[in-house]
Amino acid sequence: MSEEAQAAFLEELLAEKILFATGVPGVVGRSATFESIVDGFDGLVKKFAKQDRAEIMRFPPVVTRTNFEKSDYLRSFPQLMGSIHTFVGNERDHMDLLKTFEAGEDWSKKLTKTDVVLCPAACYPVYPTLKGIIPDEGRIIDVISYCFRHEPSPDPARMQLFRMHENVCIGKPEKVQAFRDSWLERGLSMFRSVGLEPHSDLANDPFFGRAGKMLAVNQRDQNLKFEILHPITSVEKPTAIASFNYHQDHFGHLFGIHFEDGSDAHTACVGFGLERITLALLKKHGLDTKKWPAEIRKTLDLD
Amino acid sequence: MSEEAQAAFLEELLAEKILFATGVPGVVGRSATFESIVDGFDGLVKKFAKQDRAEIMRFPPVVTRTNFEKSDYLRSFPQLMGSIHTFVGNERDHMDLLKTFEAGEDWSKKLTKTDVVLCPAACYPVYPTLKGIIPDEGRIIDVISYCFRHEPSPDPARMQLFRMHENVCIGKPEKVQAFRDSWLERGLSMFRSVGLEPHSDLANDPFFGRAGKMLAVNQRDQNLKFEILHPITSVEKPTAIASFNYHQDHFGHLFGIHFEDGSDAHTACVGFGLERITLALLKKHGLDTKKWPAEIRKTLDLD
Numbered sequence: 333m334s335e336e337a338q339a340a341f342l343e344e345l346l347a348e349k350i351l352f353a354t355g356v357p358g359v360v361g362r363s364a365t366f367e368s369i370v371d372g373f374d375g376l377v378k379k380f381a382k383q384d385r386a387e388i389m390r391f392p393p394v395v396t397r398t399n400f401e402k403s404d405y406l407r408s409f410p411q412l413m414g415s416i417h418t419f420v421g422n423e424r425d426h427m428d429l430l431k432t433f434e435a436g437e438d439w440s441k442k443l444t445k446t447d448v449v450l451c452p453a454a455c456y457p458v459y460p461t462l463k464g465i466i467p468d469e470g471r472i473i474d475v476i477s478y479c480f481r482h483e484p485s486p487d488p489a490r491m492q493l494f495r496m497h498e499n500v501c502i503g504k505p506e507k508v509q510a511f512r513d514s515w516l517e518r519g520l521s522m523f524r525s526v527g528l529e530p531h532s533d534l535a536n537d538p539f540f541g542r543a544g545k546m547l548a549v550n551q552r553d554q555n556l557k558f559e560i561l562h563p564i565t566s567v568e569k570p571t572a573i574a575s576f577n578y579h580q581d582h583f584g585h586l587f588g589i590h591f592e593d594g595s596d597a598h599t600a601c602v603g604f605g606l607e608r609i610t611l612a613l614l615k616k617h618g619l620d621t622k623k624w625p626a627e628i629r630k631t632l633d634l635d
Numbered sequence: 636m637s638e639e640a641q642a643a644f645l646e647e648l649l650a651e652k653i654l655f656a657t658g659v660p661g662v663v664g665r666s667a668t669f670e671s672i673v674d675g676f677d678g679l680v681k682k683f684a685k686q687d688r689a690e691i692m693r694f695p696p697v698v699t700r701t702n703f704e705k706s707d708y709l710r711s712f713p714q715l716m717g718s719i720h721t722f723v724g725n726e727r728d729h730m731d732l733l734k735t736f737e738a739g740e741d742w743s744k745k746l747t748k749t750d751v752v753l754c755p756a757a758c759y760p761v762y763p764t765l766k767g768i769i770p771d772e773g774r775i776i777d778v779i780s781y782c783f784r785h786e787p788s789p790d791p792a793r794m795q796l797f798r799m800h801e802n803v804c805i806g807k808p809e810k811v812q813a814f815r816d817s818w819l820e821r822g823l824s825m826f827r828s829v830g831l832e833p834h835s836d837l838a839n840d841p842f843f844g845r846a847g848k849m850l851a852v853n854q855r856d857q858n859l860k861f862e863i864l865h866p867i868t869s870v871e872k873p874t875a876i877a878s879f880n881y882h883q884d885h886f887g888h889l890f891g892i893h894f895e896d897g898s899d900a901h902t903a904c905v906g907f908g909l910e911r912i913t914l915a916l917l918k919k920h921g922l923d924t925k926k927w928p929a930e931i932r933k934t935l936d937l938d
Binding site for chain 1: 655656657658659662663664665666667669670690691692693694695696697699701702704709710713714715716717718719720721722723726729732733736741742743746748749750751753760763764781783785787794795796797843844845
């Protein structure tokens with residue numbers, strides 16, 4: 333039932349040329365219309381980031397393999413990763429690679445790992461960059477990146493590659509938690525300002541396997557992750573369109589970010605899923621943005 | 636000599652916090668200053684694209700493996716590719732993966748290829764999307780994407796991940812060649828308008844191996860590729876900051892783009908390397924954009 337609604341919505345988006353199919357589930361092109369909504373909503377996030385004097389950092393859509401290995405990703409979300417491999421070899425090796433390809437065999441086995449892995453969340457490259465002492469009043473960093481999660485799906489709202497606009501706070505526990513809580517309020521009011529009916533809820537990450545189930549329970553028990561949800565293709569199962577996470581001293585400890593007194597910094601991140609938000613708006617207000625309420629068009633700078 | 640100049644310029648950019656190191660050569664974070672120059676120059680490209688009524692398409696930074704295999708990339712540039720692999724398996728397989736990792740062995744060998752490969756040039760996802768009949772007057776598509784090329788280097792202007800803004804013309808041979816030639820003129824005048832001293836030259840792609848040398852010679856003999864170059868860390872060896880390519884019917888034939896009468900469409904693409912252009916401007920006008928000539932600040936919308 334839910335899959336039918338997903339397929340039908342995707343079909344509509346493709347028919348209206350708002351998205352372009354590539355043949356791989358969850359990998360699509362975006363039209364000018366789609367991008368104008370992304371940019372419009374993103375502008376609202378930027379306004380708040382500017383209020384906070386967040387420092388802008390932009391990273392290419394990867395993390396270094398060293399930092400990826402340092403994080404818990406391999407343990408917690410191995411099924412979602414995107415490790416980048418290339419060809420290293422001489423002309424003879426190349427002939428062998430082409431022979432394998434031409435025989436219809438799996439030539440990818442002949443490749444060698446590079447020093448990078450696809451970025452799983454926009455904030456990942458920030459923590460290693462901040463290694464060292466940070467001021468007691470903390471820092472706020474603004475990042476946007478394409479993220480990769482290997483979860484092929486017929487749901488247009490579950491893309492394998494999507495953009496996440498995050499703000500990250502690094503500081504004392506109270507500051508970091510207040511940052512997260514205030515962004516949760518900002519998020520709810522931003523979504524309401526563009527005609528959505530969001531609600532927030534406690535959440536957990538999709539940890540792998542049985543051990544992962546324990547991690548998920550712990551994460552919930554400690555109120556570490558909240559999401560803002562909105563129906564896209566299902567009212568019963570609304571989609572998370574933004575998330576608000578308190579990591580305690582996890583990343584501070586892992587990547588050596590600490591205060592002058594040597595204590596580990598705490599961190600929180602708030603993330604807006606730009607594709608999912610755009611899809612929620614298209615579902616809510618219709619595929620023809622020219623017919624959207626004038627006030628919402630204005631808020632999203634669509635004129 | 637050249638490597639010293641490269642290392643020195645990179646060091647300056649890092650010291651001024653215009654770029655952020657990640658520990659991997661050619662993979663760096665960008666600051667607000669860097670991004671404001673990128674956006675400013677990109678705005679100039681967008682103005683011309685708008686004049687041409689180019690259709691905007693935006694793709695995530697990948698191509699499908701099927702389309703990658705259809706292209707000649709595996710044959711011509713295997714050393715530059717970025718194939719994306721993930722973990723597929725049950726909990727026992729996961730234990731095995733972690734054991735390999737913890738033993739300090741190469742756990743990447745245990746991964747499985749996904750359906751996507753990193754995008755080598757922004758225009759790659761366009762051609763398969765246009766499969767089918769195109770009107771005789773042709774189409775112009777505007778794309779921007781992060782691109783990956785595995786060529787680790789100390790040169791800040793040779794990044795492994797960088798953004799390319801491309802316009803692609805699909806149409807009759809005369810139209811497509813005129814498009815390329817007019818963009819070459821536009822490019823030269825755009826660069827002059829921001830105080831650079833560009834020059835254009837015949838060029839070839841970095842084809843792999845001995846067979847590749849032949850391909851490069853052919854490409855030059857047929858005047859298929861031009862570049863605009865500008866000194867960044869070396870006057871003797873200026874860096875290509877934009878390229879202008881005529882593919883004849885190569886992509887039209889490969890991806891089934893044809894006219895009503897069944898003949899294959901010709902294509903050309905023009906690409907602006909946003910990171911290289913930004914580095915050329917920083918080298919030319921200095922690292923403090925506030926001290927740049929007022930007229931150039933205005934042209935780049937830096938105020």
